Amino acid sequence: MKLKFKIEQDQSLRDFIAEHDISDKLLSAVKTNGDMRVNGIHVTIRYLLRKNDVLEIIFPQEKRGKQLSPSKMELDIIYEDEYLLVVNKPAMMPCIPDHRYHDQTLANGLIAYYEAIGLDSTIHFVNRLDRETSGLLIVAKYRYIHYLLSKEHIERKYVALAYGHVVDQTIDLPIGRINKNVRREILPIGKPSVTHCHVLKQDENFSVVECQLETGRTHQIRVHLSAVGHPLIGDRLYGDIKNLADTYFLHSYQLSFVHPITKQTLRFAKERKIDETYFCNM
Known part of the structure; x- marks a missing residue:
């Protein structure tokens, strides 16, 4: 995932990162396996941003658990953008694999969908439903989006x-x-x-x-x-x-x-x- 910002005032990159709720752990991952660029040039956390700069934060690739194998199925996706989707889960379908349900879960179906659309990421359920319960679920496509949504009232x-x-x-x-x-x-x-x-x-x-x-x-x-x-x-x-x-x-x-x-x-x-x-x- 990549986020792009147009800077509105002079400030340190460190302060900007803190204002946008990027944790120290995630920032460390960005430094190691992602990137931070200003006007297309790599910068460090000590960089001083200037008004009208364009900042890009490139997050590291998401890793999938071994149990998340793709399993093609019909999905009722009622909303989707580049950051998240909302799906209508049928009753009697588990959200995630466990020792009883190995690959016929909503998470496995979503992985198959991700592969079909070329999205190299994993599953982050913002809310979760019991196997027997049907209805609407929010799925964040990236860890950072899941973190932000977990702090908000739904x-x-x-x-x-x-x-x-x-x-x-x-x-x-x-x-x-x-x-x-x-x-x-x-x-x-x-x-x-x-x-x-x-x-x-x-x-x-x-x-x-x-x-x-x-x-x-x-x-x-x-x-x-x-x-x-x-x-x-x-x-x-x-x-x-x-x-x-x-x-x-x-x-x-x-x-x-x-x-x-x-x-x-x-x-x-x-x-x-x-x-x-x-x-x-x-």
């Missing part, structure tokens, strides 16, 4: 199918886990976790709930709704309400964030119909 809204008669509420309960258990718990020593719930539709046995996250804990919506007595229908880890789908409905349908380079506010929405198999099997 507005995320989900639609969930919960058991029972949910009411509009804010659930503010700390979430943690015991040892290395996959299951998360409401724990006094857990991390602060806040979910805003708004009921969109309901019947005697279910509620369709919009959930807006203030925090992004693992399994947050699943844990919070279960904690107030309304687990996701079909979620075997946090409830016992079965359905024909044998899994739960949770969809990340809306994202909003400020682009780390252009500073424009980007908003995306992707609806998904709730199939009847997700409802109670009672």
